[in-house]
Amino acid sequence: MRYVVNWPARMEEMASFVGLDEDAKGLIRASAPMIDEHAKALTDAVYDHFMGYPQARKFFLTETGEVDEERLARRKHTLIRWLRETAASDLDERFAGYLLAMGVSHGYPPAHREHLGPVPSRHIIGTISFVQSAIGDLLLREMDDTELALRTSMAWNRILMVELVLLLAGYITEPDGTP
Numbered sequence: 048m049r050y051v052v053n054w055p056a057r058m059e060e061m062a063s064f065v066g067l068d069e070d071a072k073g074l075i076r077a078s079a080p081m082i083d084e085h086a087k088a089l090t091d092a093v094y095d096h097f098m099g100y101p102q103a104r105k106f107f108l109t110e111t112g113e114v115d116e117e118r119l120a121r122r123k124h125t126l127i128r129w130l131r132e133t134a135a136s137d138l139d140e141r142f143a144g145y146l147l148a149m150g151v152s153h154g155y156p157p158a159h160r161e162h163l164g165p166v167p168s169r170h171i172i173g174t175i176s177f178v179q180s181a182i183g184d185l186l187l188r189e190m191d192d193t194e195l196a197l198r199t200s201m202a203w204n205r206i207l208m209v210e211l212v213l214l215l216a217g218y219i220t221e222p223d224g225t226p
């Protein structure tokens with residue numbers, strides 16, 4: 048049996064499921080400059096964290112086992128871009144495609160890193176959680192209005208959960224084999 052998933056429609060369904068409404072999207076957009084201002088520190092923290100776990104660290108080492116600073120710098124840059132894209136996203140078809148391609152490149156490694164295997168799904172999940180908490184901390188620290196910080200943090204939590212569903216599209220099938 049062949050299954051076809053309409054991913055933009057599924058993304059929309061998930062947005063509705065988690066309560067990512069227009070208000071929440073507005074809060075995310077409004078916080079974009081603040082997130083952008085701290086994006087470097089945030090992504091540094093993500094990668095420092097990766098390096099503490101051998102199954103994550105191995106993706107960022109040279110063939111001789113040293114930290115590959117050049118690759119790390121490239122990855123940090125793409126993560127900053129991802130945060131920007133997220134903040135500006137109107138969850139359209141292009142954005143769904145962007146997330147699906149990202150998920151595939153983690154789950155189905157290209158030839159040059161085939162020997163490392165897929166990035167473990169638990170680390171993708173953990174990264175989303177890490178970023179949610181880091182953004183929550185940042186908003187609480189930087190915003191004078193605590194209630195607004197909390198509501199903005201909740202909005203980010205929601206959009207990142209929606210993203211997780213698409214990032215893991217190539218990893219997860221239901222027990223009956225459906226995607």
Ligand code: HEM
Pocket residue numbers: 097102103104106118122125126129148149150152153160166170171174175
């Ligand atoms: C929320 C989770 C994550 C996001 C949003 C993310 C984002 C990205 C992006 C945008 C790229 C570049 C474009 C692409 O190849 O599709 C990338 C590549 C990559 N990411 Fe991630 N990433 C995440 C988690 C992880 C984790 C947990 C690891 C490993 C511990 C990892 C390892 C890599 C590697 C190895 C590449 C390709 C590097 C290369 O071939 O030079 N990523 N990631």
